[in-house]
Amino acid sequence: MRKAEKNKNRLNFLDEIRGFAVFCMIFYHAFYILGSFFELEWAAYLFDFFMPVQPWFAAIFIFACGMSCTLSKNNLKRGLILLGVAVGFTLVTVILLPALGFVGTEIYFGILHLLAVSVLTYALSERKLRNISPFTGILLCAVLYAFTSGISEGEFGYGSLVRFSLPEGLYEHNYLMPLGIYSPSFYSADYFPIFPNIFIFFSGAFTGRICSERGYPEWIYPERVPFFGVLGKRSLIIYIVHMPVIFAAAYVIDLLINLF
Numbered sequence: 001m002r003k004a005e006k007n008k009n010r011l012n013f014l015d016e017i018r019g020f021a022v023f024c025m026i027f028y029h030a031f032y033i034l035g036s037f038f039e040l041e042w043a044a045y046l047f048d049f050f051m052p053v054q055p056w057f058a059a060i061f062i063f064a065c066g067m068s069c070t071l072s073k074n075n076l077k078r079g080l081i082l083l084g085v086a087v088g089f090t091l092v093t094v095i096l097l098p099a100l101g102f103v104g105t106e107i108y109f110g111i112l113h114l115l116a117v118s119v120l121t122y123a124l125s126e127r128k129l130r131n132i133s134p135f136t137g138i139l140l141c142a143v144l145y146a147f148t149s150g151i152s153e154g155e156f157g158y159g160s161l162v163r164f165s166l167p168e169g170l171y172e173h174n175y176l177m178p179l180g181i182y183s184p185s186f187y188s189a190d191y192f193p194i195f196p197n198i199f200i201f202f203s204g205a206f207t208g209r210i211c212s213e214r215g216y217p218e219w220i221y222p223e224r225v226p227f228f229g230v231l232g233k234r235s236l237i238i239y240i241v242h243m244p245v246i247f248a249a250a251y252v253i254d255l256l257i258n259l260f
Helices: 002-008 012-036 041-069 075-099 111-129 134-148 168-172 194-214 226-233 235-259
Strands: 155-157 163-165
Touching: 012 041, 012 226, 012 235, 041 111, 041 194, 075 111, 075 235, 111 194, 134 155, 134 194, 226 235
Parallel strands: none
Antiparallel strands: 155 163
16 A cells, blocks of 8 residues: 555656656667777767757756755765766776777766766755745756856857856866866766756756645656656666666677677
């Protein structure tokens, strides 16, 4: 009875939308691995074809994770776990994989790093954020996202209306790459800087507050695509294992093809 009640009250649409984003990322990374490391032309073509929509399903995932913060009982613990996993990804892709002959796999600040920083920031500032109206918060996030979206090009502002150039010297090194400031030589196989992406996360958090305070709409509870729901519930585990699994499967298939 308790389990049925729990499932009835679960926000299944949130699981499914997060699962859909994970599903898209799995295929996107698969095309990248098969095209870049195993030189399959069709995979490289599909990777380039889907590249324009990649920021959209990544944004969905970041936004949904922001909403989930309003449902978590311990965001500090959640953020620290994410940070540990993110650091593990960096160590494996920067040290282990190149030692095994896989070059170009380095992930210095990917989506897990961004989410870890975002969740920890939320956990440490949650009480102060309560003083901001969620509607005002969403508006501020939109304004700040637009304001910081040009940071990788060396400026803040709103196009030709308002523009503030950052010192060129900041872009000679990669020390500030988590913020979106990096040199022309910088490369990361998965890269989601804090700015402007953190404002997508916090817009999700403020949206979650609106729903928590006013009640979630009825359409968010029913299951529609259970497959995506399962992926969403296990999104972190799937994200951790999907790239090694793709690498291993592709390596075995490539080995078998060369043998026969």
